[in-house]
Amino acid sequence: MMNEKILEDFISIVGIKNVITNSKDLEKYNKDWRGFYNNKSLGILFPENSEILKKITKYCFEKNIKIVPQGGNTSLTGASVPTYNNQEIIINFSKMNKILEIDKSNLTVLVESGLILSDLKQYLDKENLYFPIDLSSSGSCMIGGNIATNAGGINALKYGSMKDNIIGIEIVTGEGKILSSLSKMKKNNTGYDLKSIICNSEGTLGLISKALLKIYPKPIDNFTFFSSYHDLGSCIKSFNEIRNLYYDKLESAELIPNLSFEVCIKNNFLKEHFFNNKMPFYVIYRLNLYENKDTFQNNFEKNFYLISNNIVDTIIPNSIEKENKIWQFRDNLVEAYKMEGKIITNDISIPLNKMEEFFNTAGNEIKKINSKIILHPFGHIGDGNIHYNMILPNTNSDDLYESLRDQIYHYINNLVEEFGGSFSAEHGIGQIKKKSLLKFKSKNEINLMKSLKKIFDPRNILNPGKIFDL
Ligand SMILES: Cc1cc2nc3c(=O)[nH]c(=O)nc-3n(C[C@H](O)[C@H](O)[C@H](O)COP(=O)(O)OP(=O)(O)OC[C@H]3O[C@@H](n4cnc5c(N)ncnc54)[C@H](O)[C@@H]3O)c2cc1C
Structure with missing residues (x-):
């Protein structure tokens, strides 16, 4: 329960429509995606811009109120929900979701941190532009969450993780100060790099309010193929051959064991197996094309002997619908697998x-x-x-x-x-991997991280109990 005076103060900062304290309505924000963690929060606030976010944080700093920053709440490590019972407020970023500027000359996009990843991708698509980060949770996760976890996903093979696709950042520190580092220059070696420090900090160093992201011209088309293998060794040899031949085009290579088909069929995420001849392993490949697809496919088929050594069978979908079905199957895998219980x-x-x-x-x-x-x-x-x-x-x-x-x-x-x-x-680490971090990182590294935390967040109000305990 939140103290009445504090509730009144929060309402005066964010407005009554942007506060929830009712325990029923809080349930879905308190519980993590997998249902492993479910501590009660004091309430949830929805700031609508950086200035309001700054005011909330300054107030929390003064009153020593702990904050859990939350985006789409798709964290798989318990990072986006309270660590303790009735001690933290959640700041949810879903109302800070604007695309502020697209710069086609410098190939950048400036966004608020609560923008949903797939909304950004769809918007850019219409402009013939491309943002490559792609996760099965793209329809729910937000840019701020992606930065705070340094999200990877299926296209990191070609484009890297979130840290490779961010040019600038704005944050609010644990003292309620705005730090803005939003220069569009990719070459910008002016002292310590704020965005690199914040990437992967899991909400423990600052509240991300804006991000300046790198965007790309949209590939003309994509080419997907799905291959089956006798064993993992053949998959790896084959992947190396395919990568050597199509290095600049190869965007994704996703390993699928045969069990994945069974799990998806059993849980109604797939009607039937894609292959007639079942094998232990499969890989879905996607290439970005900057040329005509038919011409590329003719060449691919002509040169297939160069990569066919280790492959048992290959499906090349002959329509966009069939291609989407394959990637939908990959996307549904995490949901389907979650239904298997323990x-x-x-x-x-x-x-x-x-x-x-x-x-x-x-x-x-x-x-x-x-x-x-x-x-x-x-x-x-x-x-x-x-x-x-x-x-x-x-x-x-x-x-x-x-x-x-x-x-x-x-x-x-x-x-x-x-x-x-x-x-x-x-x-990331969140709550679930804290023990492993202590075990596998050196004392010097952990001490350095803790010192950094003290500078950005002197009262330890930002996402306490995540990554490590102080
Ligand atoms: C079905 C499914 C598939 C997934 N696939 C992938 C995958 O392929 N690759 C991958 O990397 N991850 C994957 N994930 C994990 C998850 O989607 C990512 O970690 C994602 O980046 C989290 O974004 P979010 O907006 O949901 O953040 P949340 O879960 O809300 O938060 C994650 C962390 O970011 C912090 N945070 C959120 N917003 C802010 C902000 N504005 N300022 C400061 N801190 C903030 C939170 O405090 C927390 O520490 C998957 C999850 C699911 C459920």
């Missing part, structure tokens, strides 16, 4: 040349931990980022599930380190 999720990256050995080692060891676990690894194979996920059939006991989950996280994260990978490739 799941264990990992967001790891492994160097490509070590991935097959990692899969063999991890697969064998996990079967020893619990022989009933079903492995369901999928994801962005092109940049080594795999969601090394698992399904636990018939496990009703929460205690058993949680202890197994902890045991597996511990094992996988250690193994990832041994293989020179990362235990959090694109989802």
Whole structure:
């Protein structure tokens, strides 16, 4: 419950229509996407611009009120919901959702941080422009959330993550000061780079109010093909061949195990398997074209022998509808998989040349931990980022599930380190990976991060209990 005087003050800052304190209406904002975390917030505020955001933060700084910044609430690490019960307010950015300026000469777009990613993409599309970041959550997640998590997604292979696609930023610090670094110049080496510090800070260093993003001319067309493989080793060899041949065009390469078709069909996200001849693994590839599609396809078919060595079968969709169906299947995978009940999720990256050995080692060891676990690894194979996920059939006991989950996280994260990978490739740390951060980052690195936090947020009011505890 929020103190009455504080509520009155908030109402005078944001207006009555921009405050929610009713516990029923707060439910969907308090709970994270997976339903792992569900602490009560004191209330939620919806600022409509940077000035109001600044006033709220200044007030919270003075009164020592903790803030959870929230975009689309699609975080998969519990980063966008309260860490504690009845101690934090949520600031939701959905009412700061304007596109402020498109600059076709410098290829930049200035937006407010609550803009939904797919809204930006659709708007630019009509202008023959392109913003490449693409996640299965694009219809809900917001630009501020994408920056705060340094989102990756299916096109990071060609275009990099959010940090590679941002040119400038405006934030409000934990003291309520606006820092604006919105120069359009890509070459701008004027001291420390604010946007790089804020990317991936998970709402702990500043509240992002505006972002200046890099945009691209829209590719003339895209070319999708979907290949099947006998084993992971063949997938990786094949990916390398395809990348070498189509390096500048290759936008996405998504690994799909056969189980994904079964999971999507079972949960009504797909009618039937795409392939007649089932194989253990598949990869969906997408190339950006800057030439006529028919001409490209003729050349592709002519040169197919150069990349066909490791491939069993390939589908080339012959209509936009069929192409969309394939990518829709990929997008639905996370939703469909969530319906399998007790799941264990990992967001790891492994160097490509070590991935097959990692899969063999991890697969064998996990079967020893619990022989009933079903492995369901999928994801962005092109940049080594795999969601090394698992399904636990018939496990009703929460205690058993949680202890197994902890045991597996511990094992996988250690193994990832041994293989020179990362235990959090694109989802961040949030609440769920705090222990691993403490284990795998050096004390010096963590101390430096904590010092930085004190400078941006001296009273620790911004997203407390995320990334690390102070
Ligand atoms: C179905 C599904 C698929 C996904 N696929 C991918 C994927 O392929 N790649 C990927 O990287 N992620 C993926 N995600 C995770 C998630 O969508 C991303 O992390 C996304 O960037 C979060 O954006 P959001 O607006 O939902 O942020 P939220 O979940 O609301 O918040 C995420 C973090 O950002 C902070 N934050 C939000 N807005 C601001 C702001 N304005 N200022 C400061 N801090 C802020 C929050 O405090 C929190 O720490 C997926 C999630 C789902 C549910």
